[in-house]
Amino acid sequence: MKKITLFLLLPMALFAQEKTATVAPKEAGKYDTNKFRQMYDLLATPNMFRTASGAPGPAYYQQQADYKIDIELDDKNAKLSGSEVVTYHNNSPDSLEYLWVQLDQNQAAKNSESPLADNEKIEQVLPAEKFTNEFLKEGLDRGFKIDYVKDSKGNPLKYTINQTMMRIDLVTPLKPGENFSFSIKWWYNINNYQKDGGRSGYEFFEKDGNRLYVIAQFYPRMAVYNDVEGWQNMQFWGGGEFALPFGNFDVNITVPADHVMNATGELMNRSEVFTPAQVKRYELAQKTFDKPVVIVTQAEAEANEKGFSDKKKTWKFSAKNVRDFGISTSRKFIYDAMAVQLSTKVVMAESIYPKEANPLWGETSTRTVAHTLKSYSSHTFDYPYPKAVSVSAEDQGMEYPMICWNYGRPDENGVTSERIKNGMIGVVIHEVGHNFFPMIVNSDERQWTWMDEGLNSFMQYMAEQEMGTNFPSNRGIPSKIVPYMSGDQKFLEPIMSNSESIIQFGNNAYGKPAAGLTILRETIMGRELFDYAFKVYANRWKFKHPTPEDFFRTMEDASAVDLDWFFRGWFYSTDFVDIGINEVKQYYVTETPTKELKDAKVRRGRFGLDKGPFLYLVADKNEELSPSSKKALKIEEVKLLSDYINKNLSAEEKSKLKNPKYFYEVEFSKPGGMLMPILVEFTYEDGTVENFKYPAQIWRKNNDTARKVYATEKAIKKIQIDPKLETADIDVTNNTWPKTELKSKFD
Numbered sequence: 001m002k003k004i005t006l007f008l009l010l011p012m013a014l015f016a017q018e019k020t021a022t023v024a025p026k027e028a029g030k031y032d033t034n035k036f037r038q039m040y041d042l043l044a045t046p047n048m049f050r051t052a053s054g055a056p057g058p059a060y061y062q063q064q065a066d067y068k069i070d071i072e073l074d075d076k077n078a079k080l081s082g083s084e085v086v087t088y089h090n091n092s093p094d095s096l097e098y099l100w101v102q103l104d105q106n107q108a109a110k111n112s113e114s115p116l117a118d119n120e121k122i123e124q125v126l127p128a129e130k131f132t133n134e135f136l137k138e139g140l141d142r143g144f145k146i147d148y149v150k151d152s153k154g155n156p157l158k159y160t161i162n163q164t165m166m167r168i169d170l171v172t173p174l175k176p177g178e179n180f181s182f183s184i185k186w187w188y189n190i191n192n193y194q195k196d197g198g199r200s201g202y203e204f205f206e207k208d209g210n211r212l213y214v215i216a217q218f219y220p221r222m223a224v225y226n227d228v229e230g231w232q233n234m235q236f237w238g239g240g241e242f243a244l245p246f247g248n249f250d251v252n253i254t255v256p257a258d259h260v261m262n263a264t265g266e267l268m269n270r271s272e273v274f275t276p277a278q279v280k281r282y283e284l285a286q287k288t289f290d291k292p293v294v295i296v297t298q299a300e301a302e303a304n305e306k307g308f309s310d311k312k313k314t315w316k317f318s319a320k321n322v323r324d325f326g327i328s329t330s331r332k333f334i335y336d337a338m339a340v341q342l343s344t345k346v347v348m349a350e351s352i353y354p355k356e357a358n359p360l361w362g363e364t365s366t367r368t369v370a371h372t373l374k375s376y377s378s379h380t381f382d383y384p385y386p387k388a389v390s391v392s393a394e395d396q397g398m399e400y401p402m403i404c405w406n407y408g409r410p411d412e413n414g415v416t417s418e419r420i421k422n423g424m425i426g427v428v429i430h431e432v433g434h435n436f437f438p439m440i441v442n443s444d445e446r447q448w449t450w451m452d453e454g455l456n457s458f459m460q461y462m463a464e465q466e467m468g469t470n471f472p473s474n475r476g477i478p479s480k481i482v483p484y485m486s487g488d489q490k491f492l493e494p495i496m497s498n499s500e501s502i503i504q505f506g507n508n509a510y511g512k513p514a515a516g517l518t519i520l521r522e523t524i525m526g527r528e529l530f531d532y533a534f535k536v537y538a539n540r541w542k543f544k545h546p547t548p549e550d551f552f553r554t555m556e557d558a559s560a561v562d563l564d565w566f567f568r569g570w571f572y573s574t575d576f577v578d579i580g581i582n583e584v585k586q587y588y589v590t591e592t593p594t595k596e597l598k599d600a601k602v603r604r605g606r607f608g609l610d611k612g613p614f615l616y617l618v619a620d621k622n623e624e625l626s627p628s629s630k631k632a633l634k635i636e637e638v639k640l641l642s643d644y645i646n647k648n649l650s651a652e653e654k655s656k657l658k659n660p661k662y663f664y665e666v667e668f669s670k671p672g673g674m675l676m677p678i679l680v681e682f683t684y685e686d687g688t689v690e691n692f693k694y695p696a697q698i699w700r701k702n703n704d705t706a707r708k709v710y711a712t713e714k715a716i717k718k719i720q721i722d723p724k725l726e727t728a729d730i731d732v733t734n735n736t737w738p739k740t741e742l743k744s745k746f747d
Contacts, residue, residue: 265319326400454513578672580734
């Protein structure tokens with residue numbers, strides 16, 4: 001048997017981070033030690049509709065709802081009336097006894113239960129207008145007024161309205177493969193969203209008496225029926241947004257003749273609603289890729305806003321394979337557009353805005369739309385629709401297929417602060433980006449806000465950074481979610497919480513998912529694996545209805561990275577990241593039989609095919625050993641390292657040997673419950689820097705501490721964990737050795 005020579009690393013001095021038991025602001029998940037278990041207990045069982053890989057299964061289906069809508073705007077009374085014919089296609093394997101329709105405007109009806117479910121308090125100081133509106137005036141009923149519901153032959157259909165949902169009872173069940181057409185006539189009072197709130201309505205301009213309308217949720221809309229929960233049956237309480245099926249829309253919109261409009265879909269009668277000069281400008285915009293072309297000028301808009309025409313004009317739009325429809329109209333609108341070249345097609349970036357939005361909007365909006373379409377398309381799929389429209393609507397930020405409303409205007413002198421400009425750019429990117437999530441990758445916003453807001457906030461962050469202007473992003477940067485994740489557990493919920501149950505909506509549904517995806521891309525998976533898997537998810541589920549499980553499974557399936565530990569901790573818990581340095585020990589090598597060498601206990605192990613185990617102890621042969629040790633151990637003389645090298649290594653092998661002079665053992669601690677890779681930076685005495693990265697699996701056998709050994713040629717001056725703040729570590733006071741005192745905010 002080959003002789004084994006052992007050399008002992010001796011502790012020269014103890015360089016220890018003071019072993020403070022970090023007092024975490026909460027204990028969430030700290031004692032859950034089985035953090036690498038698979039998510040079988042959390043995910044739905046794969047089936048023929050949705051596979052274990054995260055892809056649609058062979059039996060996947062989705063319903064379709066087609067609409068033919070005629071609406072008219074009463075500008076003087078701020079009232080909208082309309083009628084629609086809905087053709088509902090049952091592509092499911094189930095027979096349907098009834099249909100469910102969403103009446104989202106009823107959330108603002110007089111009998112709405114939404115105010116009853118909200119907590120209230122007295123504001124001791126109120127402006128006269130607000131006091132009058134809140135306590136003295138009886139506000140308008142802004143819910144849907146249904147005139148009739150009829151079948152295709154004009155026969156009345158029985159229906160029941162339950163708050164924001166309407167059940168239509170069918171005379172005979174709608175069988176698989178069949179379709180059913182019915183019609184609804186309705187009207188409602190449009191809200192002033194700046195006073196009454198809401199995702200749509202009108203903005204009133206006191207100086208000229210005009211209104212700027214952003215119209216959405218304006219028609220009774222089919223609810224989703226799917227393999228996950230049957231009919232979508234959660235009421236609209238005001239928080240959770242909208243789950244909708246895809247379909248085709250033909251919409252005729254009658255407004256005052258001096259209005260300028262844009263909407264979801266392609267405009268079918270451009271020559272009827274624009275002047276010949278404006279049509280030519282639009283045709284020029286279709287060929288212009290470097291800057292917007294103004295189609296309706298500011299001078300033309302200013303002339304329109306003075307007219308208050310009594311004549312009417314009907315705009316006709318057609319949209320294919322969209323889940324919703326939005327409209328914006330006003331006599332105040334300036335209109336510009338430019339062409340955008342994607343990898344496989346050309347689409348239009350467009351903006352409409354009042355003169356009050358210039359010069360900011362003319363300089364910025366359409367260019368930002370174009371950049372957004374390019375960025376998002378590069379990470380997912382080429383934007384499939386013909387256009388994307390940005391609407392200037394102050395105090396708004398809301399999205400619909402091909403059109404969105406965005407806040408941000410200059411002051412009365414036309415001056416825009418950097419804060420307002422950056423805020424406006426961020427909102428435009430975010431709302432235009434919603435075309436991808438959830439308008440195309442059509443998740444259920446009523447259940448899982450993070451699937452559209454979180455994914456989109458992450459995409460927004462990438463688009464902002466790709467502008468190359470050091471844009472001050474608010475979400476997507478891991479360090480910016482630290483204040484939320486380090487907060488009181490009583491006010492935190494997992495990301496996987498229903499939209500209506502979230503206390504800190506922006507942090508939970510936007511910020512934390514965006515930061516988590518950044519950590520996945522930059523720190524855990526790497527850009528190549530992440531980008532490929534994310535694009536697979538987007539393409540698998542475009543024009544379909546994904547669930548959270550479909551996203552989690554696809555990200556693993558397309559990357560071969562086990563992410564159950566990350567999804568469990570980041571999405572299903574309120575665990576936080578906190579990794580620190582417990583202690584640092586420095587060692588040196590001795591070839592002399594010191595007392596420590598004689599006293600050392602040597603590892604027990606098996607060697608080759610020998611029957612072992614054998615115990616070996618390197619010690620001086622003249623040193624007196626205990627009787628038990630004499631029986632168990634074979635005594636070997638200490639061999640010099642140089643002797644071993646000279647005898648066993650070739651000249652070429654010796655030339656490649658390292659020359660370490662310093663030996664360190666570093667113990668890391670994890671006071672936080674959330675698993676995370678350990679990112680370590682060494683600063684040596686000569687000022688050079690070296691970085692190390694250890695995967696989260698380093699914690700798999702010990703949830704509290706981890707140790708690593710380093711043999712270096714240079715002495716270490718400083719050790720720092722997560723030097724670039726990549727992991728949302730909530731306590732950086734334990735991240736450095738030697739420990740440094742951080743200045744307080746007061747200092």
